[in-house]
Amino acid sequence: MRSLRSAAAVTVCALGVATAIAVPAMVDDGGDGDGKGGARQPHTVRTGSEAAAADSCRDPEASLRPSSASGPAIKRIKNREVNGHKLNKLIAGVDQNSYRWGYRDPATGDLTGFDIDLVHAIAEDIFGDPDAVIFRTIPTSQRIKALQQGKVDVVVRTMTINCDRIKDVAFSTAYFQAGQQVLVPDDSSITGYNKTLRGKKVCTAQGSTAEAELDKPDTGAEHLGAIKVKPVPNQLDCLVRLQLGQVDAVITDNALAAGQAAQDPSVKLVGSRFTDEFYGVAMNKNDDDLVRRVNKVLENYRQGGAGSPWMQAYQKWLAKDFSTAQENPTPPAPTYRD
Numbered sequence: 001m002r003s004l005r006s007a008a009a010v011t012v013c014a015l016g017v018a019t020a021i022a023v024p025a026m027v028d029d030g031g032d033g034d035g036k037g038g039a040r041q042p043h044t045v046r047t048g049s050e051a052a053a054a055d056s057c058r059d060p061e062a063s064l065r066p067s068s069a070s071g072p073a074i075k076r077i078k079n080r081e082v083n084g085h086k087l088n089k090l091i092a093g094v095d096q097n098s099y100r101w102g103y104r105d106p107a108t109g110d111l112t113g114f115d116i117d118l119v120h121a122i123a124e125d126i127f128g129d130p131d132a133v134i135f136r137t138i139p140t141s142q143r144i145k146a147l148q149q150g151k152v153d154v155v156v157r158t159m160t161i162n163c164d165r166i167k168d169v170a171f172s173t174a175y176f177q178a179g180q181q182v183l184v185p186d187d188s189s190i191t192g193y194n195k196t197l198r199g200k201k202v203c204t205a206q207g208s209t210a211e212a213e214l215d216k217p218d219t220g221a222e223h224l225g226a227i228k229v230k231p232v233p234n235q236l237d238c239l240v241r242l243q244l245g246q247v248d249a250v251i252t253d254n255a256l257a258a259g260q261a262a263q264d265p266s267v268k269l270v271g272s273r274f275t276d277e278f279y280g281v282a283m284n285k286n287d288d289d290l291v292r293r294v295n296k297v298l299e300n301y302r303q304g305g306a307g308s309p310w311m312q313a314y315q316k317w318l319a320k321d322f323s324t325a326q327e328n329p330t331p332p333a334p335t336y337r338d
Contacts, residue, residue, distance in 0.1 A: 057163035061278050062335045063173045064288060066296035071289025074126065077153055089134045090123045093152035096137040097236045099259045100317045101158050111135050114317040115156045118175065118281070118301070121309060122154065125297045139233040141206040144168050147284050154294065155282040158255055160209045162277070170287065171280035172294045173334035175301070175310070178255035179273030180210050185242065185266060190249055192271015198225035200248035203238035206231035209277060210251040242267060253277070278332055295334065302331045 070078070080087045094115060095102035101113045120130035138146050143159055146152045147169050158178070161171045182193050190196045202221060204210040214221040214228050221228040229247055232238055238250040239260055250257065254273050261269045281294050301309045310331045319329070 057166070059335055060161050060163050060166050061171075061174045061280070061332075062337045063171055063280070063295055064291045065336045066299045067289070067292035068125075068296050069289060069292070071292075073153075073284075073287035073290035074293055077126065077290070087134075088127060089132050090119070090126060091134045091136060091151070091153045092119045092122075093138045093143060093146050093155040093157060094119065094135050095157045097234065098158060098256055099263070101255070102156075114176075114313050115158065117309075117313045117317070119154070119156050121301055122156075122281070122294055122297050125293065125300075140208055140235060141231075141233050143207070143282065147282060150284070153283070153287075153290065157282075158253060158279055159282050160253070160277040161280040162209060162212075164212065165282070168285070169282045170285045170291050171282055172291060173298055173336070174278035174280050174332040175298055176255070176279040177332050178253045178277050178279060180213055180251055180275040180277070181254035181257055181273050182270050183239075183242065183250040183252060183257040183260060183267055184248065184270055185245075186268050188248065188268075188270070190270055193224075193251070193274045194271065195224060197221075197249060199227065201227045201229050201246070202249045202251055203229055203241050203247040204231050204251050205235040205238065206233055208235065208252070209275070210253070213275065214251060239267070255279075298334065302334075 077090060078086075078088075080089075094111060096104050096111060098113065098115075102111060102115045103113055104110065105112045116135075119133055119135070123132045124130040126132070136146070136152055138152070138155070138157070140157075143155045143157060144165065147155055155169075158176075159165075160178070161174060165171070180193070182190060182197075184190045190200060202214065204214055208231075211231050213219070214226070217223065226249075229241075232241070235250075235252050235256055238247065238252065241247045242250050243264075243266065254269060257269055261267055281298075283290050283294065305311070308331075311329075314329060
């Protein structure tokens with residue numbers, strides 16, 4: 001154990017109290033913004049059918065065009081009954097341990113954060129009430145299964161859109177950009193995602209994009225000479241292992257790791273972001289009308305420049321935790337399929 005202070009941090013994490021956990025990555029402006037914090041303009045990817053899009057995977061972020069129409073999925077959600085009574089709630093899979101994204105406010109016990117605000121916006125659009133939500137906290141490894149089994153309607157949980165996942169679930173357009181980075185103890189000799197990881201024990205969350213990166217034969221753990229330990233259910237478990245000295249490094253979204261580094265002086269981010277990833281709202285593959293509805297919500301969420309709901313949420317939850325924040329962060333431009 002590194003120190004008494006680190007031991008205290010481990011205890012806090014083990015109890016699930018959201019005071020030593022996550023925060024976001026920078027949004028890549030890409031030069032296409034309006035310079036005032038507004039959303040970038042959408043573009044279309046002509047990929048044909050959904051199956052073709054999954055097979056070719058030329059642009060996994062391309063989603064269905066927005067619509068406010070109520071199809072089978074929306075009607076199912078609205079008409080859902082429990083014990084003979086209409087539930088009148090959206091069921092959302094979220095995190096409760098990612099500081100600033102989805103975490104419990106220690107003072108109130110309520111779930112709060114950037115992702116939670118987006119869930120409220122979706123609920124308001126469907127039911128006319130932002131609080132018409134049942135939150136179900138799910139680990140990283142169970143996000144896809146929860147959607148496939150119908151346990152939740154949406155997953156809003158810093159979930160990266162990628163080629164593997166679009167085979168199993170549907171995604172909205174992207175609402176945030178992040179990437180993988182390395183988190184290490186403050187006195188570590190590791191300098192980034194490179195050969196300094198040789199012989200070092202590396203932790204990732206099961207089912208995460210970080211795990212996929214480590215499994216790549218040409219660039220992953222084997223190539224670097226790193227030791228990939230058994231993945232854990234939640235990324236927060238990796239932080240606990242790092243604080244206890246059981247692993248030497250954590251590979252995770254910098255959107256999550258930045259908050260851990262900001263709140264715990266015993267850990268730090270090293271190197272640069274070595275992937276570009278986009279977060280999306282995940283849904284069941286059969287729920288096309290729900291995907292379109294969420295994209296309509298996101299379309300409205302991005303509009304309004306500095307006064308947009310997206311920017312207000314960014315300023316409230318994320319901006320102050322960046323030491324190198326961009327002057328004009330913007331949401332990613334939506335990409336649509338024909």
